[in-house]
Amino acid sequence: MIAAGNPAVATNVGRPLAGGRRFSLDWIGVVPFLAYAGLFLLLPSTIIALGAFVNADGAFTLENYQHLSRSYVVKSTVDTTVISAVTAVAGAILGALLSYAIVMGSPNGVLRRLVVSASGVLAQFGGVTLAFAFIASIGPAGFVYLFAQAHGFDYYTHGIWLFERTGLGLVYLYFQIPLMVLVFLPALDGIKPQWREATESLGGNTWHYWRHVAGPLLFPAFLGATLLLFANAFSAYATANALINQGQPMLSQQIGGALSSEVGAFEPGFAKAIAVEMIVIVTLVTVLYSLLQRRTSRWL
Amino acid sequence: MTDRSGVEVRLENLVRRYGTVTALDGLSLTLAPGELVALLGPSGCGKTTALRLLAGLEEADGGRIVIAGNDVTGLPANRRNIGMVFQAYSLFPHMVAWENVAFGLQMRHVSAVERKKRALDMLDLVGLARFANRYASQMSGGQQQRVALARALAIQPQVLLLDEPLSALDAKVRSRLRDEIRRVQLEVGITTLFVTHDQEEALAIADRVGVMQSGKLEQLGPPTLVYSRPATPFVADFVGLTNRMQGTVRGGSVEVRGTSIPLVQPDVSDGPAIALIRPEAVSIDGNGGTDEGPLVGTVIAVAFLGAVSRVTVDLGDTTVLAQLPTSSASQHPAGTRVRLALRTDPVLIQREEPAPTAS
C-alpha cells in the first residue's frame, strides 16, 4: 500500500509562494527528502526500467516490453484496473458517508475518536493477516459461514466467491474505507458552518447549498481521494496473493509469477517490464491526484 | 444606490434556552425604520443569539419577531430576506468576489448578465470594484468583510445584521471599516442591527445603543445618553471607564470626599453608597505639594491615548482615574503630588447593601 506517507490530503495550506525570486537557502530543507526519494524511489525504478531492456544473456532487448501484450497480462491489467476502480469508488463513497457522519457529531466525541484511531490502524491492515481474518470468519470453514449455514443461509451456493475477484474487492474495502476516512475527514473539517448559514440567509436551501457550495468545494478532494484509493488497491500485493492463489488476477501477482520458476519460465526481465507498467499507471494517477490537490488548496 | 426606505423591526419578549442556559431572557427591542442599533454587552450576554433569532438561523422558545408589520417568527432563514455579515470570514472560498456577491441574486433567479452587473455595482459601493475577480484567499480580512457586506446588501434585504464584523481586524482597519459600514448603511437606508462587545465601536456607529446583560436589554438610547446618563450601574460600569468611590447620600445628592454631587435619581434614602464617576469628571486642580486632604494624592501612572491622557492617582485608601488633555497631564508625571477636583454632574450610585436607616 502506498497510503502510509499520505495521511492529510486536503489540509495543505497552499498559499501562493511569496518572494521566491531572490537567492535563498530554503531548498536545503528538502535535501533529506530528495535524497530519500532518490535512493528508495527513483533509483530502484530506474534500475527496474533499465533491467527490463536486458535479456537472459545480458544483451539489449525490447522483448520484455513486447511481452506485455500477452493476453493474460492484458487481462490482468484490465482486472486489476476494474477491481481497483470499483473498490476505490465504493470505498470513497462509503468512507465519505462515514466521514460525514463523524463531522456531524461532536468534534471531540467518542465516535470521532474511535473511528479515526480505528481507521489509522485499519488503513494499514493488509496482507496475510487481513486475508486470514476474512477466511477465518466468512470463509468456507469460517465460523460466520458455519453459523449461517447451520441456520439455512448458505452464501456459497454459487461458488466460493471469497476466493474470487468479488471476495478480493470485499477484502480491499476493509482498508479502502478507513483510508478514505483518514484522507477525506480533513476536507470535511474545512467546511465552515457559516457557509451553510450564509447560503440560507441569501435565500438558498439545502439543495442549493450542496449544489453550489459544499459540492464544488468537496468534489476535488473526493476525486483526489478516490484516485489515491485506486493507486492503493492497484499496488496491493500481499492481500491478493494470500487470498487468491489460483489464476492470479492482479498485476502485482503476475510479477511474482514471472519470477517464480515453478509456474514455468523464469523471466526476470519480463517481471521488471510488468513492474514498469504498474509504475507508469500509478504515476499517472498520482499526477492527476496532485493536480486536483492544487486546485482545492487554492480555496481552503 | 437602490433607494429604499427601511422597515421597522420589532423583537418582542424573545426567549431562547440552551439546555439549562437561558441565552435570551425576554428581550424586547424595536428598531425604527432605517435606524442602526448597536447591541453591546459582555461576552455570553446573548447578542449573537438575538441576531441569529432575527435571522432565522435559530428558533425562539418564546416571543415574536415582527418585520415591517409581518410576524416572521416561524419563517425559515431563506425566506426572511435578511442580509447578514458574520464575525468570521464567511465568503465562499471557491467563488471570486463578484460571484460571492451575485450568489443571493442567483438564488432569486436573476439572469446571469443582470446579476453580474448588480454584483459589480455593489462592489463599487463598498469600494472594491478592482477586486471583483479575487478569491477570498487573495484579499485582506478587511476587504473580505467588505465583500461580505456587499453580498449581504446585494439581495436588497429588509434588514441588515452584522455580528462583530470587525473583531478579527486590527485597530486601524477597524475604525476605517466601521465608518465605511455606517456610510453604506446610511446610503442604502436599511434598518440595521450591529452586534459588538466593543463599546467604542458601538458608540461611534449607532443611532442608538442597546446594552445587554444576561439575555436582557439594560438600556437603549442614543450613544451620548447611554454614556453620560447610564440607566443602571451595570451600564455605567460597562460603557466607559468608571471610578467607584465611597460616599454618603444626603438629601438627593451624594457627598464624595468633601464634594457634594447631585444624583441622577435623587429620590433615594440617605446613607452610604458608591458613586460611579467618569474619569473625565475628575480633573487635576493643581500641585498637591505638602497639602493634606481627601482629594490630594500621588500620580502613579500616566497613559497617553493621543489627545487625552489617563492619569491614575493614589489617594491613600483608593485609586482614581482622571482623564485630561495630554497637554495638562504631561505637567504631572508619575510621582508628583496633585490635588483632584470632581465635576458636579449628576451621578449614579450603587448600594452594596440596603441602606441601614430606611426612612
Ligand SMILES: Nc1ncnc2c1ncn2[C@@H]1O[C@H](COP(=O)(O)OP(=O)(O)OP(=O)(O)O)[C@@H](O)[C@H]1O
Ligand atoms: N449552540 C449553543 N449551545 C449551547 N449554548 C449556547 C449556544 N449558543 C450560545 N449558547 C450560550 O448562550 C449564551 C449566549 O451566547 P451568545 O453567543 O449569544 O453570546 P454573545 O453575547 O454573542 O457573546 P460573545 O460576545 O462572546 O459573542 C452563552 O451563555 C452561550 O454559552
Ligand SMILES: [Mg+2]
Ligand atoms: Mg457573539
